[in-house]
Amino acid sequence: MKTYSEIKKALNSVEMSPLEVTNECIRRIEACEPKVSAFIHFNKENILKQAEQSDIRRKEGKPLSEFDGIPIGIKDNICIKGERTTAGSKILENFVSPYNATVIEKLLQKGFILFAGLNMDEFAMGSSTENSAYHISKNPFDTNRIPGGSSGGSAAAVASSMLPIALGSDTGGSIRQPASLCGVYGLKPTYGRVSRYGLIAYASSLDQIGPFSNDPEGIEDVMKVISGSDIHDATSKKNPSPDFNDTLEIKGLKIGIMEEGKEWSEGIKKKYSEMIDYLKSKGANLEKLDFSLNEYSIPVYYVIATAECSSNLSRFDGIRYGFRNEEGKKLEELYLDSRSQGFGKEVKRRILLGTFSLSSGYYDAYYGKAQKARALIRKGYESYFKKVDFILQPTSPTTAFKIGEKTKDPVQMYKADILTTSVNLAGVPAISIPAGLDDSGLPIGMQITAPFFEEGRLLALVKKISEEKKFSIPLPVDIK
Numbered sequence: 010m011k012t013y014s015e016i017k018k019a020l021n022s023v024e025m026s027p028l029e030v031t032n033e034c035i036r037r038i039e040a041c042e043p044k045v046s047a048f049i050h051f052n053k054e055n056i057l058k059q060a061e062q063s064d065i066r067r068k069e070g071k072p073l074s075e076f077d078g079i080p081i082g083i084k085d086n087i088c089i090k091g092e093r094t095t096a097g098s099k100i101l102e103n104f105v106s107p108y109n110a111t112v113i114e115k116l117l118q119k120g121f122i123l124f125a126g127l128n129m130d131e132f133a134m135g136s137s138t139e140n141s142a143y144h145i146s147k148n149p150f151d152t153n154r155i156p157g158g159s160s161g162g163s164a165a166a167v168a169s170s171m172l173p174i175a176l177g178s179d180t181g182g183s184i185r186q187p188a189s190l191c192g193v194y195g196l197k198p199t200y201g202r203v204s205r206y207g208l209i210a211y212a213s214s215l216d217q218i219g220p221f222s223n224d225p226e227g228i229e230d231v232m233k234v235i236s237g238s239d240i241h242d243a244t245s246k247k248n249p250s251p252d253f254n255d256t257l258e259i260k261g262l263k264i265g266i267m268e269e270g271k272e273w274s275e276g277i278k279k280k281y282s283e284m285i286d287y288l289k290s291k292g293a294n295l296e297k298l299d300f301s302l303n304e305y306s307i308p309v310y311y312v313i314a315t316a317e318c319s320s321n322l323s324r325f326d327g328i329r330y331g332f333r334n335e336e337g338k339k340l341e342e343l344y345l346d347s348r349s350q351g352f353g354k355e356v357k358r359r360i361l362l363g364t365f366s367l368s369s370g371y372y373d374a375y376y377g378k379a380q381k382a383r384a385l386i387r388k389g390y391e392s393y394f395k396k397v398d399f400i401l402q403p404t405s406p407t408t409a410f411k412i413g414e415k416t417k418d419p420v421q422m423y424k425a426d427i428l429t430t431s432v433n434l435a436g437v438p439a440i441s442i443p444a445g446l447d448d449s450g451l452p453i454g455m456q457i458t459a460p461f462f463e464e465g466r467l468l469a470l471v472k473k474i475s476e477e478k479k480f481s482i483p484l485p486v487d488i489k
């Protein structure tokens with residue numbers, strides 16, 4: 010399978026037609042899906058219909074844009090009109106969206122071919138896709154291992170070369186962590202850069218939609234298309250789309266780094282210092298930053314995210330959307346039975362946690378305090394970026410873990426986000442990029458964080474680093 014840039018070039022030079030590109034993706038999906046399980050649902054007919062229309066537009070010399078005919082995967086919490094959108098939950102098993110998310114409208118206006126239905130942890134709550142109500146997706150590098158989460162289906166689809174690019178959502182790391190564990194690129198944009206209209210909400214002050222890609226150009230192009238303010242999302246910002254014409258020299262850049270963590274695996278430590286040495290050799294100035302405040306990011310994140318989710322998920326009551334248990338005699342029984350049977354265990358745990366921390370008597374002690382700590386974490390990032398241009402960290406403390414390894418202990422699972430959640434609490438943009446394989450052949454990713462709205466400069470740096478061959482990760486051809 011080709012990279013994103015190669016596919017785009019093949020389409021624009023008429024070397025391949027949209028239908029040929031789409032059929033190639035479908036063939037690869039049919040070959041790999043039994044092993045990878047990246048999709049919750051797959052509507053081949055619909056995909057082919059889009060590709061046929063794109064084919065006609067290209068043949069008539071009227072493509073909608075240079076992207077017309079490029080396939081893109083969509084995480085199953087982003088609404089597509091007329092498609093099932095389950096958010097990985099039983100409660101939305103038969104929900105068909107009556108409208109398009111803003112990002113979907115934007116992709117369609119440019120002629121992208123949408124591959125809907127990518128697997129995810131239920132309501133994006135998880136780090137492994139093991140909380141999906143449907144099935145677990147597998148890591149294409151080792152199918153006994155998880156692909157990361159919650160956007161594990163998106164990462165696995167790109168890493169197994171089913172698709173060149175995909176959309177995911179990131180509330181506390183759900184794009185960056187699976188990108189890292191699957192050896193691909195994944196960006197969480199600045200909060201407010203991309204409209205959340207039509208994204209099924211988990212924690213609204215943290216959620217952002219963003220791209221996965223098998224090369225940096227795919228990240229760049231998707232961001233060009235999906236960025237921008239939206240009257241349907243009051244938190245979307247008016248800042249102009251990122252300027253991807255930025256060029257940048259590593260020489261003279263100031264890059265913030267951190268002390269090695271005790272919980273990091275040996276492979277991660279090794280790659281982190283290799284990346285640091287590489288940047289130094291190119292003339293960057295590295296500065297150790299004090300991240301002690303970020304130790305609180307996991308508890309702060311889980312108080313805030315669960316509080317917001319308990320409120321966001323109250324709309325799933327068996328009346329307005331999705332699953333309804335009809336057996337209840339009274340209204341209250343209907344609510345109770347529909348929610349008890351429709352939601353999975355982790356979602357219920359979080360609704361309980363969130364309802365507790367928002368309840369009177371506990372609000373100030375938990376939610377109020379978490380908000381104060383969040384403000385400090387954000388200030389921390391503001392002060393880092395007075396000193397440095399970018400921050401370099403590993404994305405995840407370990408490589409992909411085995412299926413079932415952390416399911417018994419939710420706190421261990423939550424710790425998978427130790428390096429990613431503070432970025433969402435602050436609202437700044439960050440990307441995970443491939444940084445090579447560890448000794449057992451599992452991908453390692455590095456996270457680079459930039460100041461608010463500096464995705465343009467961030468991608469310029471990423472392109473420079475990705476030219477360095479020792480960090481590249483060849484995607485698996487045979488999936489075992």
Ligand code: GLN
Nearest residue numbers: 133134135180181182183
């Ligand atoms: N793993 C984190 C959680 O479970 C992050 C999820 C996400 O970013 N959607 O909340």
